[in-house]
Amino acid sequence: xxxxxxxxxxxxxxxxxxxxxxxxxxxxxxxxxxxxxxxxxxxxxxxxxxxxxxxxxxxxxxxxxxxxxxxxxxxxxxxxxxxxxxxxxxxxxxxxxxxxxxxxxxxxxxxxxxxxxxxxxxxxxxxxxxxxxxxxxxxxxxxxxxxxxxxxxxxxxxxxxxxxxxxxxxxxxxxxxxxxxxxxxxxxxxxxxxxxxxxxxxxxxxxxxxxxxxxxxxxxxxxxxxxxxxxxxxxxxxxxxxxxxxxxxxxxxxxxxxxxxxxxxxxxxxxxxxxxxxxxxxxxxxxxxxxxxxxxxxxxxxxxxxxxxxxxxxxxxxxxxxxxxxxxxxxxxxxxxxxxxxxxxxxxxxxxxxxxxxxxxxxxxxxxxxxxxxxxxxxxxxxxxxxxxxxxxxxxxxxxxxxxxxxxxxxxxxxxxxxxxxxxxxxxxxxxxxxxxxxxxxxxxxxxxxxxxxxxxxxxxxxxxxxxxxxxxxxxxxxxxxxxxxxxxxxxxxxxxxxxxxxxxxxxxxxxxxxxxxxxxx
Ligand code: F6P
Numbered sequence: 001x002x003x004x005x006x007x008x009x010x011x012x013x014x015x016x017x018x019x020x021x022x023x024x025x026x027x028x029x030x031x032x033x034x035x036x037x038x039x040x041x042x043x044x045x046x047x048x049x050x051x052x053x054x055x056x057x058x059x060x061x062x063x064x065x066x067x068x069x070x071x072x073x074x075x076x077x078x079x080x081x082x083x084x085x086x087x088x089x090x091x092x093x094x095x096x097x098x099x100x101x102x103x104x105x106x107x108x109x110x111x112x113x114x115x116x117x118x119x120x121x122x123x124x125x126x127x128x129x130x131x132x133x134x135x136x137x138x139x140x141x142x143x144x145x146x147x148x149x150x151x152x153x154x155x156x157x158x159x160x161x162x163x164x165x166x167x168x169x170x171x172x173x174x175x176x177x178x179x180x181x182x183x184x185x186x187x188x189x190x191x192x193x194x195x196x197x198x199x200x201x202x203x204x205x206x207x208x209x210x211x212x213x214x215x216x217x218x219x220x221x222x223x224x225x226x227x228x229x230x231x232x233x234x235x236x237x238x239x240x241x242x243x244x245x246x247x248x249x250x251x252x253x254x255x256x257x258x259x260x261x262x263x264x265x266x267x268x269x270x271x272x273x274x275x276x277x278x279x280x281x282x283x284x285x286x287x288x289x290x291x292x293x294x295x296x297x298x299x300x301x302x303x304x305x306x307x308x309x310x311x312x313x314x315x316x317x318x319x320x321x322x323x324x325x326x327x328x329x330x331x332x333x334x335x336x337x338x339x340x341x342x343x344x345x346x347x348x349x350x351x352x353x354x355x356x357x358x359x360x361x362x363x364x365x366x367x368x369x370x371x372x373x374x375x376x377x378x379x380x381x382x383x384x385x386x387x388x389x390x391x392x393x394x395x396x397x398x399x400x401x402x403x404x405x406x407x408x409x410x411x412x413x414x415x416x417x418x419x420x421x422x423x424x425x426x427x428x429x430x431x432x433x434x435x436x437x438x439x440x441x442x443x444x445x446x447x448x449x450x451x452x453x454x455x456x457x458x459x460x461x462x463x464x465x466x467x468x469x470x471x472x473x474x475x476x477x478x479x480x481x482x483x484x485x486x487x488x489x490x491x492x493x494x495x496x497x498x499x500x501x502x503x504x505x506x507x508x509x510x511x512x513x514x515x516x517x518x519x520x521x522x
Contacts, residue, residue, distance in 0.1 A: 002086040004074035005362045008325075008497055009369050013069040020065055021326040028464045029055055029431040044312050046302055048473040049482060051312050055431040056319055056399075056466045057327075066318035067308045070497065075314070078496040083304055085109045085116075089267070089503035090362075096503050097263075098270035098488065099300045102293035102481070111265050123261050123275055128286040130240070130260075130278070134202060135174055135285060142234035143199045148177065151192060152279040153222065154206035155182040155214045156350060157268025158242075162206070162279045164347035165272060165292065168340045168480055171409045172284045180279075181222070184214040189221050198229045203239045205254070206276050208262045210245035213512070219252065242275045267503050269351050270488060288477040295481025296488075303489040313489035316401075316468065320490070321497055323399045323466065324373050333391065333400040334377035337423045338475055341403065345377035348487055355491045357507060358500040371498045377401075381422045392429060392461060399466045402427055403483065407474045423469075433463020 008014055032038055033054075042054035042063075058066075081088050085095045100109045101120055108115035133139040137146035152162055159182040166178050179196075181189050203222055207215040226238060236255035243249050244262045260275030272280065273293055281289040299313070308314045323329040334345050356372035378386065380402070391398050404423045408416040439459040443452045470486075472479040495502030 002081055002088045002090060003078050003362065003496070003501075005499065006073040007361065007499055008069065008073055011069060011072040013065055013072050017062075017065045017069065017322075017326065020061060024057070024059060024062065025327070027057055027059070029057060029466070030433075030463060032057075032059065033432075044310060044315065046312060047298065047482075048479055049312070050469070050471045051316070052469040052471070053315060053319060055427055056322075056468070057464065058319070058322065062322065063309065063315075063318075066322060067314075069321075070308050070314060070318060070493070073497055073499070075308070075493060075496050079304055079492075082492060083109075083300075085111055085265070089501065091501050091504045091506070094503070095265040096267060096270070097265040098267070098273055099297075101266065101273040102297040102300065102485075104294070104297060116263070116265070119261070119263075124290075126260060127275055127278055127281050127289070131281040131286045131289075134282055135176065139202075140237065141199045141201075142230050142237050145200050147202045148175070148200040149179065149196055149202070150176050150279055150282050151179045151181060151196070151201060151203045151222070152206060153181050153203060153215055153218050154242075154276075155212055156354075157271050158206035158208065158212075158215065158276055160343075160347045160350050161269070161272030162277055164343040165277065165280045165480065165484075166283045167343045168338075168475070169280070169284045169288065169292075169477055170340060171475070172288050172477060174283065174285060176282055178279050178283045181218050182214065184217050186221070189218045193222060193225055198226045198238070201238065202282075204242065204278050204282075205239065205249075205252070206242040206278070208244055208268055208271070208276075210241070210243045210248035210252075213515070223253070240278070242278055269354055272484075284477065291477035292481040295476075295478035295483075296485035297481075298478075299482045299485035299489065303485075313486050314493050316486070317490045317493035317497065319466075319468070320373060320399070320494060323397065324370050327397055328370065329373075329397045329399055331374040331376060331396070331398055333398050334375055334403070335380050335383060335400055335426075336377070336403040337380040337419055338403070338405055339379055340409075340475055342379050344403075345375065348375050348377075351487060352491055354505045354508070355502040356495050356498065356500065358495075358498075358502075361499045362501060367498070367500070369498075371500055373494075380426065381419065384422065384426065388426065391465065397465065399468075400430070401468045401470055403470045403472075405472050405475050405479075409475060427467045427469060429461060429463070430465035430467050431463055433461035433465075434459070436460055 039052060039054045043052040082096055083099055085097055087093060087095055089096050095111050097109060100116055108117060134147050139147055159180055163180040179192050181192050205219045235253050236258055239254050240258040241249045241254045242260040242262055249259050260278055262274055266274050303313050334348055336344050352375045353372055358371055359367050361367050402423055439456050440452060492502055
């Protein structure tokens with residue numbers, strides 16, 4: 001058995017957590033904050049990252065019991081199994097090794113008895129040399145012109161990761177314009193190609209299987225559009241592929257030299273660190289791409305080695321379990337205070353919900369406790385003028401991650417001060433709210449004394465709404481790598497805690513099958 005198999009609800013620590021929950025579930029964050037060391041006692045620092053989780057409904061005892069739970073379900077063993085290449089994706093018979101893609105250590109990682117590190121290095125060299133040629137203009141299109149635009153054709157993990165990173169690292173981008181086509185909706189591809197020049201556009205077809213309906217349809221449509229002005233002999237200059245299915249790539253007409261590898265031991269939604277990230281390397285250059293990988297590797301080392309009570313992904317996973325399984329919160333919000341990160345919630349929806357949206361445990365038995373959280377979000381401050389009303393005063397408990405940066409990229413310090421005042425202000429409002437007495441005084445002061453009775457209940461903020469502050473010094477390729485790897489590890493840790501398989505996705509198959517049946521009937 002490659003992964004431990006423990007029903008979390010049958011552990012001693014779960015029972016203790018249940019009792020403890022009954023004891024403290026009326027506790028308020030405001031009360032907890034009477035302890036003047038609260039913020040520092042419930043914060044973790046890791047290089048340029050500070051995670052302040054003090055505004056949660058937890059005590060030291062809660063944390064200890066949650067850590068005990070992690071130990072009881074043998075999380076440490078599971079982490080080791082993942083990093084060392086055991087077949088932990090049991091239902092698909094695969095190892096899960098996105099961590100090997102960013103590893104710079106000499107330590108071999110074996111798959112079927114063979115060290116995979118050399119092939120990863122070869123792929124990285126190929127990404128580097130190809131990116132350099134295209135960015136420098138040495139790579140020419142069929143009329144001798146340099147490339148100006150790159151189009152990534154893919155969907156799911158072959159789209160969301162690269163798209164999110166390219167958007168997040170826009171500040172670091174070079175002169176190439178990068179576009180993403182994913183939806184089988186023909187209007188999507190039409191909108192993208194309408195302004196492109198076939199002579200100067202490079203298409204990167206990304207599909208692990210090279211059978212995905214959306215990607216192949218878009219690739220065929222684009223090839224036909226391209227062939228209106230060029231010939232099949234020009235295809236090698238404009239089409240490259242990232243795939244494991246070499247035969248299908250060849251049938252499509254792509255030159256073998258232009259194929260970048262993907263491997264079965266990398267899941268689609270964890271693949272941006274492989275050649276699936278080619279469009280990232282094209283957009284920001286290989287050195288920045290490597291920095292992204294380096295940041296992720298730093299988080300990998302932290303996750304693998306740090307004790308659970310100092311381990312950022314583990315602590316965030318445990319907090320999420322606390323709200324999901326004890327408070328029965330159904331959703332979590334991810335709220336980046338950086339416009340660059342506007343695509344992060346979409347990316348995390350696949351990473352989190354495709355991984356942990358499972359209702360059967362590792363024995364194949366139906367689960368009678370809650371698993372996979374629903375994740376959603378948007379950027380601050382825009383969302384303050386959209387959905388935050390519900391988070392502040394609605395009937396639902398929605399734990400939220402606030403992601404922020406101490407420094408902005410363009411300066412404009414006045415804007416950044418305002419942005420960060422909102423970042424902290426929102427978390428404070430959620431945690432501490434506004435009492436009846438405070439509202440009363442406020443209305444009195446503003447001369448609205450006659451309206452006090454009518455308005456008071458509507459203006460009260462109960463508070464006691466949890467949040468985590470995830471604060472980096474600055475948005476760089478490296479800090480972004482760390483952030484994404486943090487969430488990846490949180491996902492895995494939660495999957496282990498819930499005793500589910502996080503790395504398959506059978507739930508997306510039935511809809512695909514039925515769509516194909518319906519198509520064949522037409
Ligand atoms: O949505 C299902 C899925 O299999 C994802 O896991 C994957 O990222 C996506 O489809 C795309 O698959 P492929 O890279 O094989 O085209």
